[in-house]
Amino acid sequence: MxxxxxxxxxxxxxxxxxxxxxxxxxxxxxxxxxxxxxxxxxxxxxxxxxxxxxxxxxxxxxxxxxxxxxxxxxxxxxxxxxxxxxxxxxxxxxxxxxxxxxxxxxxxxxxxxxxxxxxxxxxxxxxxxxxxxxxxxxxxxxxxxxxxxxxxVISIVAPLHLFAQFWYHTQHIDRMGFLEKILVTPSHHRVHHAINPEYLDRNHSQIFIFWDKLFGTFQEELRDVPPVYGITRPSNTWNPVKINFQHLWLLAKDAWRTQNTRDKFRIWFMPTGWRPADVADTYPVEKIDDLYGYVKYESKSSGALKVWSWIQFGITLLFLMYFFGHLGTIKVPGIFLYGGFIFLTVYAYTELMDHNPNALGWEILKNAFGSYLLFSTGDWFGLNHYFPQGLYLIAGYFVLSTLVTAWFVRKGITPDNFVTQATKSQSYSTLNTH
Known part of the structure; x- marks a missing residue:
């Protein structure tokens, strides 16, 4: 750890x-x-x-x-x-x-x-x-x-294998010649992330592309079919915690709602996207049909909210780096309390990014929990050893964060007015041409 x-x-x-x-x-x-x-x-x-x-x-x-x-x-x-x-x-x-x-x-x-x-x-x-x-x-x-x-050996190689999959998530590198035959390249992985029928569920390899070629799941990127990225049932939120459980929540609701006992059990192991017929008719969900005409999810955020979101992310990153640097001294149960604070922080500011009025409640909860951790010990997990004034700095952040979030919510953030599909600024055919 x-x-x-x-x-x-x-x-x-x-x-x-x-x-x-x-x-x-x-x-x-x-x-x-x-x-x-x-x-x-x-x-x-x-x-x-x-x-x-x-x-x-x-x-x-x-x-x-x-x-x-x-x-x-x-x-x-x-x-x-x-x-x-x-x-x-x-x-x-x-x-x-x-x-x-x-x-x-x-x-x-x-x-x-x-x-x-x-x-x-x-x-x-x-x-x-x-x-x-x-x-x-x-x-x-x-x-x-x-x-x-x-x-x-596995414990050392595994993170290296994972990190080696980072670089090819880009649109700025075109075909890579003979390497296309051996390694997964950006072109291969653009196909994998696309929801075009020609590309769906292709190119599963992580480092060596020949697995797809060997097992019949390879698809070359086509010049006349620009990839459209995302998932066919769009998440429509910036909150990563919500996105992580959206599909599972849909499966659970469908299993509960269907009248077919067999479907209640087999839904979990059916092909991805399958839903019981009675539920699919009664409870339809949004699905992208017009690949080049649909509009990406975008909350119409002011410049001020974008700046504040960057500030919140930056502060969260500082909290996280301190956490990782002091795992040995924080120990159990402190690491779980600290981890819970990180999760609450991300949840709160991404709710505000979604223009959800409930963001204020989550922000208050996060800052109340953080204040409890801070004042119950008079320290922030050993920060006083390096920076005795750190307690006041963190307490000030909790107060400021609550006030700023309340200001944004008071300015009129409501789901009806702000959580929308924004005007498309670039067509997919333009954005995804390599």
Whole structure:
């Protein structure tokens, strides 16, 4: 846990700089692939994901260590070849886990957040799940366990394998020649994130594209079919916590509402998007039919609200970095209290980004909880050791944050007036031409 936190302390600034660099590059080239609120939402999703991971809020029913101890045929040492084998096996596992997530209703919930952005850029790569609490797919690492790849090798290679999937979430790199035959490239992954019928549920590979070619799920990016990004049932919110559970909530409601007993059970394991016929007729949900005519979700935010949203995200990032840097001293139960504060913070300011009047209630709850943590100990998890005035600075932030949120809500934020589908500024055919 502490080691992972230290790794994230290094990785997070690198990812943030890369995202900002891509945004500035796009504006310089006249091809901006970012919208402010979508960008903040994506990066806030990354905040919730790494917080959940550091807290260890998931379990594996079958652990890799157990498989190695009981099933390994060979006893091999950690050499460069061991790491290469581990990387290769992890990529094979990643292909199948990814493919299953796209094909079965229940497992789509953990992956929908990653596809929920209607833009395609480096920020959307940070949209990762918090809704998976049980890992059912460790058995896909069986080949590595049988070969005797040590557990510590997997623990090192796994985050490297994940980080290596960041770079290809971009519209600014076209075809890459012979590399297209070996590696997953931005062109391949644009196809994967698209909801065009030609592209849907294709290119599941994570590092090596030949898995898709081997198992029949490969699709080349077509020059005359510009990708349209997002999910076919748009999330229509900037709140990453809500997005993480939207699909699961729909499945639960459909299972409850259907009159067909068989459908109550099989809905969870049917192909992604399947709904019982009686429920689909009685309770229709929005689905995108006109790919090049529909309008992306956008809350019509003032410049002031965009600036405030950036400030809130920046402060949250500072809280998070302090958290990761002091996991060893905060310990249990403090880390869970701190993690809960991070989740409440993201939930509150993204509700305001959605122009939801309930944002004030969430902001008050977050700041009340933070104040309790602050004043019950007279410290912010050891901050006094470095900065004795930190208590007053954080308390001042809680007061200011509540007042500013109340001001925005008082200015007239209501769902009817503000949560809308904004005027489309660029056609998809223009935005997605490479």
């Amino acid at each position: 502490e080691l992972y936190g230290q790794v994230l302390l290094i990785a997070m600034p690198i990812f943030l700089v890369a995202v900002l660099a891509e945004m500035w590059y796009g504006r310089w080239r006249g091809k901006d692939t970012y919208r402010t609120m979508d960008m903040i939402s994506s990066m806030s999703s990354g905040v919730t994901n790494v917080t959940k991971d550091v807290l260890g809020l998931s379990i594996s029913l079958l652990t890799y260590t157990w498989m190695v101890d009981h099933l390994a045929v060979f006893d091999i040492k950690a050499t460069i070849w061991t790491y290469l084998i581990a990387f290769f096996v992890l990529d094979f596992q990643g292909y199948w886990v990814h493919r299953i997530a796209h094909q079965i209703n229940f497992f789509w919930n953990k992956h929908a957040i990653h596809h929920s952005s209607e833009d395609f850029n480096l920020a959307c790569a940070l949209r990762q799940s918090i809704s998976s609490f049980v890992n059912l797919f460790t058995f896909f690492l069986l080949p590595a366990a049988v070969l005797g790849v040590p557990a510590q």
